[in-house]
Amino acid sequence: MYASYCCGISSFPCSLFETLQHLGGQCSAFYPDKNIYGVPGFSDTKASDFIDLLKKQTFSLEYIPDIINKKITNIEQDTEFFSLNNGEYMAKYIILATGIGDMIPNIPNDISGIDNDFVHFYCIRADLYKGKDIIIAGGGDSAVDFAICMKSIAKSVTIIHRKDELRCDSHKIGKLNDINVKLSHSILSIEKNHKIITDKGTFTADYIIFCYGFRAEPGAIAGLTKLGISFEDDLISVDIDTMQTGNKKIFAIGDAITYKNKKKNLVSCFFEADKAVRMIKLLELQ
Ligand SMILES: Cc1cc2nc3c(=O)[nH]c(=O)nc-3n(C[C@H](O)[C@H](O)[C@H](O)COP(=O)(O)OP(=O)(O)OC[C@H]3O[C@@H](n4cnc5c(N)ncnc54)[C@H](O)[C@@H]3O)c2cc1C
Incomplete structure (x- = not known):
């Protein structure tokens, strides 16, 4: 344009x-x-x-x-x-x-249960997430941006990232208050009952959004x-x-x-x- x-x-x-x-x-x-x-x-x-x-x-x-x-x-x-x-x-x-x-979103093919309908690959519509427990998978700018955008809308926001640090622009780190950040966690599977299984424990979410680019x-x-x-x-x-x-x-x-x-x-x-x-x-x- x-x-x-x-x-x-x-x-x-x-x-x-x-x-x-x-x-x-x-x-x-x-x-x-x-x-x-x-x-x-x-x-x-x-x-x-x-x-x-x-x-x-x-x-x-x-x-x-x-x-x-x-x-x-x-x-x-x-x-x-x-x-x-x-x-x-x-x-x-x-x-x-x-x-x-x-x-075409990058879909992790090593995680089972990725085809559940509460699994999204970008932020479909903010109002869908209103009052819900949201997990965002990923650690780059788009994952962090969505988390910041969602924290005033959702009931809870958790970022799950497999690496030990986020890869976003540094000024965004200060905006992550009220967001649970779980680093060094690898997602293994997503169960029908909304349980997200990682190598370090199980989380529950109404929606999980993969921001893998x-x-x-x-x-x-x-x-x-x-x-x-x-x-x-x-x-x-x-x-x-x-x-x-x-x-x-x-x-x-x-x-x-x-x-x-x-x-x-x-x-x-x-x-x-x-x-x-x-x-x-x-x-x-x-
Ligand atoms: C989740 C997310 C958050 C982001 N946040 C920011 C941000 O906060 N700030 C920032 O600066 N950047 C951000 N970006 C990056 C930014 O959106 C991109 O850099 C920018 O949109 C790229 O613009 P583009 O015109 O090159 O391509 P696109 O935005 O991808 O647009 C290309 C268009 O071309 C069309 N098209 C493709 N092939 C054809 C074809 N053969 N014939 C006709 N049409 C075709 C497509 O349908 C598409 O509409 C973000 C990206 C993502 C994914």
Whole structure:
């Protein structure tokens, strides 16, 4: 969305393809009720409210993107233009912002009972957890963010993490009061009667939310390698100075990409979007 806003600023007509029926990527799909962290100027804002503001901004200019609710399945080079989805659409430049692709959560396959319906893989809806005993499995930023978000809603919140320390940004540690943190605990099984069995004891929860991250599948668009795009661990390699991929007219930004010290967060996405569109502008001026 922000890349298409940057196109609007430069008066470039642009189409925004989105597989899902709603905009906002992971913010809308995975954590609409959670506060966003690390975005300048926003200290107490829910992801869904932030996405509403981003939409408002995107549609505020004279050049607004065409929103096309379709998945891009293949890209081919056709002289000066690219052909998308077997010629259904044409584009002079492409910015890939495919994030983690089809958004498949990492599901631990060594834990039995994972298929119980009180086991979730992201925070479905905050009101579902109101007055409930919640266990959050994981120790990274998203696990800690959900725990902080949930502590004023749920009856109790417990973080269970298999390592001996949390991996979240350090300023969040001070917000963990009223949250039970169980480190060095490995979950072994989840029983139908809501018992969570670990190697150090048994816990009870109305819901357990696994925050083990998501699998990236950016390569799901056919034809990228043929166009000169290369991957590292399934992520698109880019030139950090220009956001260009191995194909000079195809750019990539956000969680779909990798470069040295890349951080998967919103601020990086905005920086990269701005950079990609500036490079397109330079190419157009040549
Ligand atoms: C639980 C959780 C909490 C987080 N909290 C924060 C936070 O507080 N602060 C922060 O800065 N970051 C946070 N992040 C990270 C942040 O959400 C991501 O860095 C950001 O959403 C990445 O944006 P993106 O546009 O690259 O990808 P995404 O948000 O993944 O969006 C990509 C979009 O592309 C669509 N798509 C994919 N493939 C295709 C295709 N072939 N055709 C059409 N559409 C396609 C997908 O449907 C998706 O909507 C969090 C992440 C998670 C999972």
